[in-house]
Amino acid sequence: MENKKITGDGAHAEIEKNTTGADSVNNDNINLSDSILSQKPGTRKPLYIVFRSFFIIICSILAALSLILIMLYVVPVLKEFSPRQKTEITNNQELKKDPLFKKQINALTKDVQRLSLKFNAYTSGQSYIVINTIENRFSLYTNKKLIREGFCSSGSYTMLQTSGNKKWIFKTPKGKYWIHGKTTNPVWKRPDWSFVEEGSPIPSKDDFSRYEYGVLGDYALALGDGYMIHGTIYKRFLGMPVTHGCVRLNDEDLKVIFNTLNIGSKVYIF
Amino acid sequence: METETTDKKPRGKMTFIVTISIITVFIIYYSVMSMISPVRKLEEIKNEFGAKTAEKNDVDQRILMDSTYLKLLKEKAFLQSRIAMAQTDSIYLTLDLADSTANIEISGVVVHKSKMKSLKTSKILMAGNENVILSMLATPFTISHAFATIKKEPVMIKMAPKDTSEYKPDIMPDTSITEPVNYILEMNGGIRIYIYQEETVKFSDRISHLSFDLNDRLRDTWNALKSVAVLKVPEYHPFIKIRLPRTEAKIIYRAIPKNGQIAVFS
Numbered sequence: 001m002e003n004k005k006i007t008g009d010g011a012h013a014e015i016e017k018n019t020t021g022a023d024s025v026n027n028d029n030i031n032l033s034d035s036i037l038s039q040k041p042g043t044r045k046p047l048y049i050v051f052r053s054f055f056i057i058i059c060s061i062l063a064a065l066s067l068i069l070i071m072l073y074v075v076p077v078l079k080e081f082s083p084r085q086k087t088e089i090t091n092n093q094e095l096k097k098d099p100l101f102k103k104q105i106n107a108l109t110k111d112v113q114r115l116s117l118k119f120n121a122y123t124s125g126q127s128y129i130v131i132n133t134i135e136n137r138f139s140l141y142t143n144k145k146l147i148r149e150g151f152c153s154s155g156s157y158t159m160l161q162t163s164g165n166k167k168w169i170f171k172t173p174k175g176k177y178w179i180h181g182k183t184t185n186p187v188w189k190r191p192d193w194s195f196v197e198e199g200s201p202i203p204s205k206d207d208f209s210r211y212e213y214g215v216l217g218d219y220a221l222a223l224g225d226g227y228m229i230h231g232t233i234y235k236r237f238l239g240m241p242v243t244h245g246c247v248r249l250n251d252e253d254l255k256v257i258f259n260t261l262n263i264g265s266k267v268y269i270f
Numbered sequence: 271m272e273t274e275t276t277d278k279k280p281r282g283k284m285t286f287i288v289t290i291s292i293i294t295v296f297i298i299y300y301s302v303m304s305m306i307s308p309v310r311k312l313e314e315i316k317n318e319f320g321a322k323t324a325e326k327n328d329v330d331q332r333i334l335m336d337s338t339y340l341k342l343l344k345e346k347a348f349l350q351s352r353i354a355m356a357q358t359d360s361i362y363l364t365l366d367l368a369d370s371t372a373n374i375e376i377s378g379v380v381v382h383k384s385k386m387k388s389l390k391t392s393k394i395l396m397a398g399n400e401n402v403i404l405s406m407l408a409t410p411f412t413i414s415h416a417f418a419t420i421k422k423e424p425v426m427i428k429m430a431p432k433d434t435s436e437y438k439p440d441i442m443p444d445t446s447i448t449e450p451v452n453y454i455l456e457m458n459g460g461i462r463i464y465i466y467q468e469e470t471v472k473f474s475d476r477i478s479h480l481s482f483d484l485n486d487r488l489r490d491t492w493n494a495l496k497s498v499a500v501l502k503v504p505e506y507h508p509f510i511k512i513r514l515p516r517t518e519a520k521i522i523y524r525a526i527p528k529n530g531q532i533a534v535f536s
Contacts, residue, residue, distance in 0.1 A: 063293070067293060067297065070297060071297075071300065071491050071495075072484070072487040072488065072491055073487070074301075075300065075301050075304045075491075075494075076304075076487070076490075078301055078304065078305055079304050079305055079307060079308055079506065080308075080392065080393050081305075090332070090335045090336055090337065091336070091337045091338075092332065092336065095332050095333070095336060096336075096338070100333075101333055101336070101339075104333055104339065105338060105339060105342065108339065108342040108343065108346065109342060111346050112342055112345050112346050112349065115346060115349035115350065115353060116349060118349075118353055119349055119352055119353055119356065119378055120378075121378075122356050122377055122378020122379060123378055123379050123380075128379070130379075130381045130382075132381075132382065132521065133524075134517075134520060134521045134524050134525065135517065135521065156426075157423060157424050157425050157426060158425070158426050158427075158428050159425050159426065159427045159428065160428050160430055161427055161428070161429055161430060162429075162430040163429075163430070163432070169425060171423070171425075174361060174525065174527075175359050175360065175361060175376065176359040176376050176377050196430045197430060197431075197437075198431070198434060198437045199430065199431030199432060199433045199434045199435070199436050199437045200434055266377075266379075268376045268377075268379055268381045270361050270374055270376065270381050270382065270521075270525040
């Protein structure tokens with residue numbers, strides 16, 4: 001049972017709740033709901049803190065990323081816009097009539113001509129060959145004109161290593177070389193690595209097993225240090241890096257090169 | 271409880287404002303220092319190479335700005351560089367920025383020609399004080415460092431068989447492997463030549479280019495931060511950025527020696 005006592009005027013009413021024993025449970029419920037209501041800001045707070053922290057973390061990450069992006073991508077662009085002295089290039093016709101100007105230009109033109117002559121002298125009119133070890137191609141020139149080009153095989157860049165820690169790297173040397181000697185029907189004297197590579201015992205220096213006939217083709221051009229330009233029986237490998245350092249060519253190309261290049265002719269390998 | 275929360279709010283706000291202010295000030299300071307660096311670099315170049323032009327007292331200052339005079343001076347500088355390199359038996363690179371070509375030369379003989387697909391240069395090299403830059407270009411640059419996505423020498427290790435029973439003949443090499451080719455050649459004097467492969471057909475090529483570029487930027491920014499932290503102007507690296515076909519880029523990188531030389535015609 002609930003008695004309601006209304007005091008005051010109609011606008012401001014005060015409700016008094018008188019509770020009896022039977023209504024105490026009801027009253028408790030009201031008090032509980034009141035306490036829940038009073039605790040609401042408290043329960044909201046952890047959620048609010050979580051969201052706020054999450055927001056702050058996201059903002060901080062975005063800010064840090066922006067900062068990094070500015071430093072990595074914006075500042076380098078700004079560097080290119082920094083103020084600096086710029087030379088204004090002119091084409092003054094009056095200046096061109098000046099005797100001092102003419103003198104300077106003449107001196108400079110002579111310098112350029114002299115240097116051009118000096119530079120052009122490096123490319124002689126003699127025959128030379130260019131070996132491209134990256135694409136495994138060759139180009140043969142005579143009188144500064146390309147007369148033949150094609151495939152070749154160069155060093156494989158394999159490092160042969162023994163258990164005794166002996167090493168050989170099979171690469172074609174790069175730079176400027178020249179023909180040291182020319183041979184027809186060359187015989188290959190197998191070096192030590194050739195036996196090591198097969199797992200065979202190394203024979204004595206002049207052992208007959210070191211000599212192999214017909215494997216180098218019809219011609220060989222020596223480049224020094226044991227390197228050669230020669231033919232091959234492995235024609236399917238032309239255009240690939242498979243050799244032990246020598247340059248292999250097919251029979252037709254080798255014949256033309258052999259007949260074009262002389263002892264002393266330049267070989268440019270890159 | 272209420273008083274505690276009201277106390278925290280201004281403190282948090284203050285921290286936020288102070289942090290933002292510090293970051294803003296730092297960014298401005300870093301940017302200003304970075305923008306000073308090209309000016310400082312040009313001053314360094316002037317001090318090193320400017321003396322040569324100042325020695326020519328009889329030269330009218332107007333001549334130094336004349337297009338005909340500058341064209342001849344450029345040719346002379348490039349020839350001087352090439353002759354200096356041709357006197358060695360080494361392989362070297364010439365970059366003709368006017369003609370967009372990158373050539374490999376050995377002793378004055380052009381052994382390989384490549385056409386640049388795109389080119390971007392630092393303004394300091396193009397629009398700076400022409401005479402000073404040309405004096406600098408008259409001497410070839412030497413590579414001091416290189417950063418690359420490919421190996422200079424792709425050496426494969428092969429263990430020798432113990433006996434003939436273990437021997438296996440060489441199989442045909444796999445030429446289908448197409449690794450991305452991007453590299454940076456850092457010269458003496460701080461000039462950098464960036465050579466990137468033109469092809470970005472595959473997604474992996476794009477990723478490789480992006481990560482290579484990011485690494486370079488991170489390296490640069492880290493070095494700049496170290497300088498700025500001790501109130502020093504960071505080092506500026508004038509650059510030449512080139513895009514070449516992958517094979518051409520690979521040929522150039524593998525052909526030129528580790529400390530090879532480069533001549534530039536601007």
